[in-house]
Amino acid sequence: MRFVVKAQEQGITLEGFLKKKGFSNRLIRIYKRRGEILVNNIKSNVKEVLQPGDIIDLILYEEESDVKAEKMDLNICYEDEDILIIDKPAGIVVHPTKRYQSSTLANGVAWYFKEKGLKMPIRPINRLDKGTSGLVIFAKRPFMQYYMQIVKPMTKLYFAVVEGKMEGQGTIDLPIARKPDNGIERMVSELGDEAITNYKVIKSSEKFSLLRLNIQTGRTHQIRVHLSHIGHPIVGDTLYGSNDNYIKRQALHAYRVSFVHPVLERSVSVYSPLPEDIKSLLNLL
Structure with a gap:
């Protein structure tokens, strides 16, 4: 990872420069212990004063991922030295779990990295449920994971087809908690964590409505729980009150991610078209 000091940054210390770029004290220590600055x-010492034109290189010596590499066809939508964005089809888990040890998106990414000679852990920045399709971002460096999750989170936009007729737009601001004695299901609860979902109705009929959504928080099953709670479960979401008569998974698709790239210093926006099963469902509108 490389940065070039600009004229207006003259006189700033190396530590101050890195913090301005979004590095935490912990992340700076990681680079000092496990790599080079x-x-x-x-x-260099982090107290060194920088001059315009100085070139800063951050090198991190990492081991290969402990995720088993498995050959997989990946639909790569965007890639640079810092991130990888993949369009995930429905039916694939993002990262290995006790239940899914193989054939996950992370297994495919591990193979892809191995083929390119990249030795790095698998770091998904966002995660989608198995039945949700759309864009998943993997960080190639710990800085990018930290930056995009904490310092300046990306904008995530979704399409969902829900049961019933909805109109207008609104915000669902209801905390979400794990359902007691249930390892998977979530519920709205005053004891839960803050969860905010914004929605806008794009098209509707008496039977179904197409929504565009963005989330300000990233709780597990957030969109699914919120929409079900207000009486409009996502079509096909059998866990939260719908049925699979029309589509064999929840009709939820992460169609756009946008963020400001801290290294390239430009805006990046990546789009994923609606998959065929949701397109077919829209014909019923």
Whole structure:
């Protein structure tokens, strides 16, 4: 990872420069312990004062991922030295769990990294449920994971087809907690964590409505729980009150992610078209 000091940044310390870019004290220590922080190809103290044109290189020596590599056809939508964005089809788990030890998206990414000679852990920045399709971002460096999850989270947009007629737009601001004695299901609860979902109705009929959504928080099953709670479960979401008569998974698709790239210093926006099963469902509207 490389940065170039600009004229307006003259006189700032290396530590101050990194913090301005979004690095935490912990992340700076990780680079110092497990790699190198170079200024103009010389290992440097973080208290060093920088000058315009100085070149900062951050090198992290990492081991290969402990995720088993499995060959998989990946629909790569965007890639640079820092991130990888993949369009995940419905029916695939993002990361290995006790229940799903193989054939996950992470297994495929591990194979892809191995083939490219990249030695790095698998770091999904966002996760989608098995039955949800759409864009998943993997960080190639710990800084990008930290930055996009904590410092300046990305904008995530979704399409969902729900039961019943909805109109207008609104915000669902209801806390979500794990359902007692249930390892999977979530519920709205005053004891839960803050969860905020914004929605806008794009098209509706008496039977179904197409919504565009963005989430300000990232709780497990957040969109599914919120929509079910207000009486409009996602079509096909059998866990939260719908049936699979029309589609064999929840009709939820992560169609766009947007963020400001801290290294390239430009906006990045990646789009995923609606999959065929949701397109077919829309014909019923």
